[in-house]
Each structure stands twice: as C-alpha cells, then as structure tokens.
Amino acid sequence: MNVTLITGASGGIGEALASRLAARKHNLLLVARNAGKLEQQCRQFAQAYGISAQYIAADLSKAGAPQQVFEEAQARGLEVDMLINNAGIGSGGAFSELLLKDELALLQLNNASLVAMTHLFLLPMQARGSGTIINVASMAAFIPFPYMATYAASKAFVRSFTQAITEECKPYGIHVMLLCPGLTRTNFNRAAGIENNEKSKGLNIEYSSTTQTPEQVADEAIRALDRKKHVIVSGRMNRLAANLSALLPNAIVARGFARSYRKRTGK
Ligand SMILES: NC(=O)c1ccc[n+]([C@@H]2O[C@H](COP(=O)([O-])OP(=O)(O)OC[C@H]3O[C@@H](n4cnc5c(N)ncnc54)[C@H](OP(=O)(O)O)[C@@H]3O)[C@@H](O)[C@H]2O)c1
Known part of the structure; x- marks a missing residue:
C-alpha cells in the first residue's frame, strides 16, 4: 500500500498537513512520540475520509530511530511515496548558557534524522522512479540568528541540503x-521556551495579526506542491522578509538582531 509518511504529525504544521492530505485521500503513516495522540488522529482520519491511517511512535532525536521507522514501514508492507520531514524543535537564549545535550539533541532531530529518513526512503523511490519529499525548514534558514544560533543553523542546513538533493532527484x-514557514501559531515556540513570557530568555516571540495558523501553512504548502514548486516560503510578509534579507549582508542582519536582543535584555 502507498502511504504518505509525516514526521511530527501529532501537532502543529504536521497535523495540519496530515489532515489536508487525508482529505485528499492519501493513506497516512504518522510519526511522532505521542502514541495516544497519533492513535486518536488515525482513528479520526480513517473515519472521516475512508483512508488507511497508521502510526509509528518514535523519538527521532535518538540516532537509531529512522532505521527503526524504515524497517517497521517495510514490515507492514508500506511503500512511502511521499515523505514529509516536518518534526523539529527550537531553542533560544545565549548559546553558552544553553545545555549542550539539548543543542545536540536538536541537531540530531532537525538534521541527522532528517538526512537519515531522506536517505532511507529515497532509495526505494529511486527504484520505483517516482516519489515526493518535503523538508520543513524555516524563515530562520535564511539568516544567522544570534540567540537562536543552533536552531537557525540547523534550518540553514535543511535548506542547503534540500535544495541540493532537489537537483540530484530530478533525473x-x-x-x-523545501517548505519555509515563518512564525506560526503552534506549540513550537512554547516548547522552545521562547514565547513571550517571563521564561522566554529575552526572545519574547509574540504573535501578531500576520502570524499564520498551521492550517494556512499546510494549505500554501499543498498549493505549492500542486504547482510543482521546489521552494515555498509561506505567508506574503514572510516572502517579503526573505527577499529583503537576501539583499543585505548576513553580518549586518546578525548584528542588528544581536543588538536588539541585548538592548531588550540589558545583557
Ligand atoms: N511554529 C513556528 O513558528 C515555526 C516556524 C518556522 C518553522 N517551523 C518548523 O515547522 C516544523 C513543525 O513545527 P510546529 O510549529 O508544527 O511545532 P509543534 O507544534 O511543536 O509540533 C512539533 C511536532 O514534532 C514532533 N516532535 C518533537 N520532537 C520530536 C522527537 N524527538 N521525535 C519525533 N517527533 C518529535 C511533535 O510530536 P511529539 O511531541 O508527539 O513527539 C510534534 O508533532 C518544525 O520543523 C519547525 O522547526 C515552525
């Protein structure tokens, strides 16, 4: 059976993508850690849309997890014809004050697992001569971001890696x-400890009227896929910001962010 595999499908953008694709009759294989939530979603999607929806509970910040997911998908006889590497976490604050083990776990999830999942599922796609891969980066992929240094660098990696394999996969x-959302109303910023509250380590991420919902991001991504785009920055204001940031030297943008952070925090 052909399935669309979505990592980080238990919430936020991944859940919105799963719901939209289920409505388009894609059979789903959902991956995240929260087995209870995934089970509930699978039941709902199967009932609402008459599709097959399955899940694998896995912690993709563990090095062996992608191989386990791949083997489990094979054991179930599933052919992954669309892979969406969406699972990701953030972190923020002065780099030297963050826990090294958390920063390394972020890289394992945002980068190493994404590369492993892509490699594992790409080989059967190549043998079949078809398939789709969507990797979720961020607006942070376009600029070095002081006080979110590791997260922004991890997304710059996703951007570079994805644009490179885009060309390798064409033949x-x-x-x-590559999907680059901007600030989106999900649990992401709270989980990263950077939403605007007393614990936000000075980053004070705040939503505004232009902040997208995960459903808006998913709709734009699917429209872009229908149009066979290779890169989509979701949200008009985000596209404008991405274009503007390309005109300015990285060092100047980074200096501006760092100064404004230090002014806010008095550091
Ligand atoms: N929200 C934003 O402002 C924003 C902006 C730009 C880019 N993005 C990117 O968009 C993607 C999705 O983020 P989101 O906003 O939808 O975040 P979210 O609401 O926090 O959802 C994150 C998803 O990833 C899963 N996940 C987290 N750690 C995991 C792990 N170790 N192993 C497996 N799954 C894990 C979570 O499920 P479990 O907890 O069940 O594992 C959840 O399903 C991320 O790559 C993020 O970098 C988000």
Whole structure:
C-alpha cells in the first residue's frame, strides 16, 4: 500500500498537513512520540475520509530511530511515496548558557534524522522512479540568528541540503520541495521556551495579526506542491522578509538582531 509518511504529525504544521492530505485521500503513516495522540488522529482520519491511517511512535532525536521507522514501514508492507520531514524543535537564549545535550539533541532531530529518513526512503523511490519529499525548514534558514544560533543553523542546513538533493532527484522523477514557514501559531515556540513570557530568555516571540495558523501553512504548502514548486516560503510578509534579507549582508542582519536582543535584555 502507498502511504504518505509525516514526521511530527501529532501537532502543529504536521497535523495540519496530515489532515489536508487525508482529505485528499492519501493513506497516512504518522510519526511522532505521542502514541495516544497519533492513535486518536488515525482513528479520526480513517473515519472521516475512508483512508488507511497508521502510526509509528518514535523519538527521532535518538540516532537509531529512522532505521527503526524504515524497517517497521517495510514490515507492514508500506511503500512511502511521499515523505514529509516536518518534526523539529527550537531553542533560544545565549548559546553558552544553553545545555549542550539539548543543542545536540536538536541537531540530531532537525538534521541527522532528517538526512537519515531522506536517505532511507529515497532509495526505494529511486527504484520505483517516482516519489515526493518535503523538508520543513524555516524563515530562520535564511539568516544567522544570534540567540537562536543552533536552531537557525540547523534550518540553514535543511535548506542547503534540500535544495541540493532537489537537483540530484530530478533525473529519477522524484519531486523535492523545501517548505519555509515563518512564525506560526503552534506549540513550537512554547516548547522552545521562547514565547513571550517571563521564561522566554529575552526572545519574547509574540504573535501578531500576520502570524499564520498551521492550517494556512499546510494549505500554501499543498498549493505549492500542486504547482510543482521546489521552494515555498509561506505567508506574503514572510516572502517579503526573505527577499529583503537576501539583499543585505548576513553580518549586518546578525548584528542588528544581536543588538536588539541585548538592548531588550540589558545583557
Ligand atoms: N511554529 C513556528 O513558528 C515555526 C516556524 C518556522 C518553522 N517551523 C518548523 O515547522 C516544523 C513543525 O513545527 P510546529 O510549529 O508544527 O511545532 P509543534 O507544534 O511543536 O509540533 C512539533 C511536532 O514534532 C514532533 N516532535 C518533537 N520532537 C520530536 C522527537 N524527538 N521525535 C519525533 N517527533 C518529535 C511533535 O510530536 P511529539 O511531541 O508527539 O513527539 C510534534 O508533532 C518544525 O520543523 C519547525 O522547526 C515552525
């Protein structure tokens, strides 16, 4: 059976993508840590849309997890014809004050697991001569971001890696797309400890009227996929910001962010 595999599908952008794709009759294989939530979603999607929805509970910040997910998908006889590497976490604050083990776990999830999942599922796609891969980066992929240094660098990696394999995959009929959301109303910023509250380590991320919902991001991503785009920055204001940031030297943008952070925090 053909399935669309979505990592980080138990909430936020991953959940919105799963719901939209289920409505389009994609069979789903959902991956995240929260087995209870995934089970509930699978039941709902199967009932509402008459599709097959399965899940694998896995912690993708563990090095062996992608291989386990791949083997489990094979054991179930599933052919992953669309892979969406969406699971990701953030972190913020002065780099030297963050826990090294948390920063390394972030890289394992945002980068190493994404590369492993892509490699594992790409080989059967190549053999079949078709497939789709969507990797989720961020607006933070476009600039070095002081006080979110590791997270922004992890997303710059996703951007560079994805744009490179986009070209490598073309001769095999495999479509690769990079999705760069901007600030989105999900649990992401609270989990990263950077939402605007007393614990936000000075980053004070705040939502505004232009902040997108995960459903808006998912709709834009799917429209872009229908149009066979390779890169999509979701949200008009975000596209404008991405274009502007490309005109300025990275060092100047980074200096501006660092100064404004130090002014806010008195550091
Ligand atoms: N929200 C934003 O402002 C924003 C902006 C730009 C880019 N993004 C990117 O968008 C993607 C999705 O973020 P989101 O906003 O939807 O975040 P979210 O609401 O926090 O959802 C994150 C998803 O990733 C899963 N996840 C977290 N750690 C995991 C782990 N160790 N192993 C497996 N799954 C894990 C979570 O499920 P479990 O907890 O069940 O594991 C959840 O399903 C991320 O790559 C993020 O970097 C978000």
